[in-house]
Amino acid sequence: MDFNVEKVPARTIYNLLIGLVAPRPIALITSMNEDGRLNAAPFSAYNYLCTDPPVVGIGVMNKPGEHFVPKDTARNIRRTGQFVVNVVTEDLLQQMNVCATDFPEDVDELDMAGLTTTPSTNVKVPRIAQAHAALECVEHATIEIGRSRIILGRVVGIYVEDQFIDPAGPYVKSEDLHAIGRMNGLGSYVKTRDAFVTLPRISYEDWKKGTR
Numbered sequence: 001m002d003f004n005v006e007k008v009p010a011r012t013i014y015n016l017l018i019g020l021v022a023p024r025p026i027a028l029i030t031s032m033n034e035d036g037r038l039n040a041a042p043f044s045a046y047n048y049l050c051t052d053p054p055v056v057g058i059g060v061m062n063k064p065g066e067h068f069v070p071k072d073t074a075r076n077i078r079r080t081g082q083f084v085v086n087v088v089t090e091d092l093l094q095q096m097n098v099c100a101t102d103f104p105e106d107v108d109e110l111d112m113a114g115l116t117t118t119p120s121t122n123v124k125v126p127r128i129a130q131a132h133a134a135l136e137c138v139e140h141a142t143i144e145i146g147r148s149r150i151i152l153g154r155v156v157g158i159y160v161e162d163q164f165i166d167p168a169g170p171y172v173k174s175e176d177l178h179a180i181g182r183m184n185g186l187g188s189y190v191k192t193r194d195a196f197v198t199l200p201r202i203s204y205e206d207w208k209k210g211t212r
């Protein structure tokens with residue numbers, strides 16, 4: 001099927017894009033408002049964009065409805081300039097999903113999900129204590145595009161539990177971390193446990209020799 005994005009409803013474009021740009025990592029973002037009230041919500045329109053300098057990007061749609069009301073995460077980041085990306089792993093899947101519930105403003109999502117926080121090293125916003133890895137970020141820019149915002153965050157600190165670091169690189173022991181990916185908007189996710197395929201890069205020298 002061919003879909004002309006000018007002619008199909010926004011919901012169709014959403015359904016198609018989030019099903020095709022997949023699997024996606026999930027950022028469970030903690031942020032704070034001006035009064036220090038903590039917020040947590042998952043975002044899968046998320047990736048790192050460059051490493052020098054280290055920058056991540058997050059796409060946040062406005063709250064549903066006619067009015068241009070940003071989600072709490074986007075509003076907090078614009079107003080206080082800091083956030084933490086908590087890496088979502090298999091053991092945090094259910095809790096992550098609870099954090100996506102549209103609770104009234106005075107309800108603490110982390111509390112509802114049974115999660116707690118611990119201080120970050122480089123930003124005021126705490127990370128989630130149960131998360132095995134986290135990126136501490138400061139807002140580089142927020143770009144408003146139609147009903148969405150693209151947030152560029154400069155990574156100022158990286159936390160990884162020691163057990164998930166291979167000191168040789170150092171590398172992340174991805175096979176042990178069990179990160180989760182989002183597949184579509186129907187609640188489908190992928191686990192990465194026992195799912196690894198290792199494919200080293202081929203140098204041109206080896207290519208010419210026919211070594212693959």
Ligand SMILES: Cc1cc2nc3c(=O)[nH]c(=O)nc-3n(C[C@H](O)[C@H](O)[C@H](O)COP(=O)(O)O)c2cc1C
Binds near residue numbers: 026041042060070074
């Ligand atoms: C796995 C998952 C990924 C999500 N990714 C996004 C996303 O990339 N962008 C977005 O605007 N909403 C996304 N959502 C929905 C938000 O998490 C949800 O709207 C949340 O209530 C926003 O909370 P906030 O207003 O506290 O920021 C996602 C939800 C789930 C469950």
